[in-house]
Amino acid sequence: MPYKDPEKEKQSAKSRKKVYLNTEKGRSQNREYTKLYREANLERCRQTARESYHRHREKRRQECYVYALSVLGWSQEMYNRALFEQSGLCDICKALPAEGVKLCADHEHILPPKPRGLLCKQCNLVIGNAGDSIAVLESAIVYLRKHGKSQ
Numbered sequence: 115m116p117y118k119d120p121e122k123e124k125q126s127a128k129s130r131k132k133v134y135l136n137t138e139k140g141r142s143q144n145r146e147y148t149k150l151y152r153e154a155n156l157e158r159c160r161q162t163a164r165e166s167y168h169r170h171r172e173k174r175r176q177e178c179y180v181y182a183l184s185v186l187g188w189s190q191e192m193y194n195r196a197l198f199e200q201s202g203l204c205d206i207c208k209a210l211p212a213e214g215v216k217l218c219a220d221h222e223h224i225l226p227p228k229p230r231g232l233l234c235k236q237c238n239l240v241i242g243n244a245g246d247s248i249a250v251l252e253s254a255i256v257y258l259r260k261h262g263k264s265q
């Protein structure tokens with residue numbers, strides 16, 4: 115039955131195609147068509163993929179960063195608030211990170227992780243390698259003082 119409204123006819127055709135692609139036969143035919151098209155237009159497909167990769171690069175990088183923060187118990191808002199409260203400096207050594215380098219989101223190693231503060235890479239490694247142990251860090255201070263390091 116033809117539609118009087120051409121726009122409605124387009125929508126109907128789209129919905130029929132969606133229903134067809136949800137069947138095994140439709141998916142199989144679509145896979146075959148896609149494979150043949152890709153073989154016939156390999157360089158064009160590669161160029162399109164490269165352009166898409168570069169066009170969405172920053173978006174993917176940001177999404178990965180936000181996901182990594184969430185795994186550590188941080189949100190982007192919490193990170194930004196801590197960065198503002200710490201004036202962009204490491205919470206331990208008070209150093210400003212190099213240009214383009216972000217501070218590490220430190221957290222307690224429990225489940226779920228509990229955010230603590232933002233640290234530079236060196237301070238984060240010191241805390242991590244000490245196993246978050248105050249005793250180990252105090253022993254390191256005693257060791258440094260014993261061997262002539264006063265500050």
